[in-house]
Amino acid sequence: MTTCPNTINTTAPSSGDWQELDARRSDGLSIALQWSSSLDRVKIVILSVRGGQGLEFEVPAAEARPAFAHPFAYAAARGLSMGDPRPASDPPTPQSAAAHRRVG
DSSP, X not given: OOOOTTOEXXXXXXXXXXXXXXXEEETTEEEEEXXXXXXXXXXXXXXETTTOOEEEEEEOGGGHHHHHHSHHHXXXXXXXXXXXXXXXXXXXXXXXXXXXXXXX
16 A cells, blocks of 8 residues: 555554455545555545545444445544644644644
């Protein structure tokens, strides 16, 4: 997987065995639903083909399809957005999420 600048990575370190379960491209965005068999975890990966920004976050297995269908709504409800300047290792905080919503 390509690492993009300004990517928010809320996933745990992986063993590198992520498999793509579904993917789509639209309007300069690549959105993928991935699963790790060794970790038994699911994540959504969003990459901007044009801007080089990205976002990836884990989702509960039961919420994988809705999160894949509406990744920006799912991420926003959890205080995440593409282009957030926080380092990948920092989890979102209510304060940073609120500040980002005021700016963007």
